[in-house]
Amino acid sequence: MNCSKRVSSMQASPIRKLVPYATKAKQNGIKVYHLNIGQPDIKTPDGFYDVVKNFNEEVLAYATSEGMPELLEALQAYYKTYDMNFEKDELLITNGGSEALLFTMMAVCDPGDNILVAEPFYTNYNGFAQCVNVEINPVTTKAEEGFHLPSKDVVLSKVNDKTRAILLSNPGNPTGTVYTKEEIEMIAEIAKEKNLWIIADEVYREFVYDGLEYTSFGNIESVQDRVVIIDSVSKRYSACGARIGSIACKNKELIAQILKLCQGRLCVPTLEQLGAAELYKTPVSYFKEVNDEYKRRRDVLYNELMKVDGVICEKPTGAFYILAKLPVENAEDFVIWMLEEYNKDGETVMVTPAEGFYATPGLGKDEVRLAYIFKEEDLLKAAKTLADGLKKYMEIKK
Numbered sequence: 001m002n003c004s005k006r007v008s009s010m011q012a013s014p015i016r017k018l019v020p021y022a023t024k025a026k027q028n029g030i031k032v033y034h035l036n037i038g039q040p041d042i043k044t045p046d047g048f049y050d051v052v053k054n055f056n057e058e059v060l061a062y063a064t065s066e067g068m069p070e071l072l073e074a075l076q077a078y079y080k081t082y083d084m085n086f087e088k089d090e091l092l093i094t095n096g097g098s099e100a101l102l103f104t105m106m107a108v109c110d111p112g113d114n115i116l117v118a119e120p121f122y123t124n125y126n127g128f129a130q131c132v133n134v135e136i137n138p139v140t141t142k143a144e145e146g147f148h149l150p151s152k153d154v155v156l157s158k159v160n161d162k163t164r165a166i167l168l169s170n171p172g173n174p175t176g177t178v179y180t181k182e183e184i185e186m187i188a189e190i191a192k193e194k195n196l197w198i199i200a201d202e203v204y205r206e207f208v209y210d211g212l213e214y215t216s217f218g219n220i221e222s223v224q225d226r227v228v229i230i231d232s233v234s235k236r237y238s239a240c241g242a243r244i245g246s247i248a249c250k251n252k253e254l255i256a257q258i259l260k261l262c263q264g265r266l267c268v269p270t271l272e273q274l275g276a277a278e279l280y281k282t283p284v285s286y287f288k289e290v291n292d293e294y295k296r297r298r299d300v301l302y303n304e305l306m307k308v309d310g311v312i313c314e315k316p317t318g319a320f321y322i323l324a325k326l327p328v329e330n331a332e333d334f335v336i337w338m339l340e341e342y343n344k345d346g347e348t349v350m351v352t353p354a355e356g357f358y359a360t361p362g363l364g365k366d367e368v369r370l371a372y373i374f375k376e377e378d379l380l381k382a383a384k385t386l387a388d389g390l391k392k393y394m395e396i397k398k
């Protein structure tokens, strides 16, 4: 029996595909520090669990396809705090930001179309696009420029007659880059000039450090008919397992079209939606605390990386990732070696090879993404272990 070309040609998630090596290391009694995945250890706010514990309906029924009123209202109120005013029929609740991205791609592209994406990008963009026969059209950004966007002319030169949308994660995963107001406005101008949708992946909206100003596409008035905002409680409230995301768009026609996809998959889990509605009522002071924590962690990891000969990286200003260039030829080989061959006092580290965050062949081969999602003391230990492993690997490969 043959499987479809669509699924066979899909990439395995570069973030998850090396997990079996980590599993084997653990079976051999090695402790593995997982800096490879964006699963934060921050406590999920109590409100989520309180609602779930107090649920006492006799039947756990389907929810409405567009999302439950409780959650839609809470989401509306959340957006209002950012001066974004969405009607209820301009919002849809989805199974994580992942489904929101997939549905949006399906709704704005036909097979063979392409979406402009700043690379390196969140690797699943590629997976979702492959799933629906859409191409990622990469605009390359560089470590030495803090992964900021190239000039308008360069971006424009990538647009062709099959380009339907520009997709930007802000702050960026895996780069941690927070785009400037000028960059956001430049993308808005291009979208208008070339009649493109803007898919604004803002799942890390609150994670911005060093007092930087954050500009959401939701606040650029001139493009509101073409902006689709993707959101999620996964990182925002450290509730990855809830699988609650959303689509916000003032273009009611697009929402009506995506609603058909939502109806096809019936609904998003009921209990998690009620819990997520509580999450969206979390006071803003929560973000101050969490951000201070992430900023300290970023500094610990960045400072340790800077001590390692040959490691090149910019200090990220958002999200919770660092993309680092290592003095190795093949980062994936190094990651596997760390899991198969190396340990220091019974401990090792797993990071993600960055090649899968690029669509341009050959880029990112010597880069890795590290997520600073542990407490400082563990992070420091992990960073020191990684540095030691890298030194040993370099000696062997000399």
Ligand SMILES: Cc1ncc(COP(=O)(O)O)c(C=O)c1O
Residues within 6 Å of the ligand: 038, 095, 096, 097, 098, 099, 122, 169, 172, 173, 201, 203, 231, 232, 233, 234, 240, 243, 244, 245
């Ligand atoms: C940039 C970005 N967008 C979307 C997602 C999807 O998240 P979820 O499906 O958990 O909401 C992630 C998850 O890591 C992400 O990093």
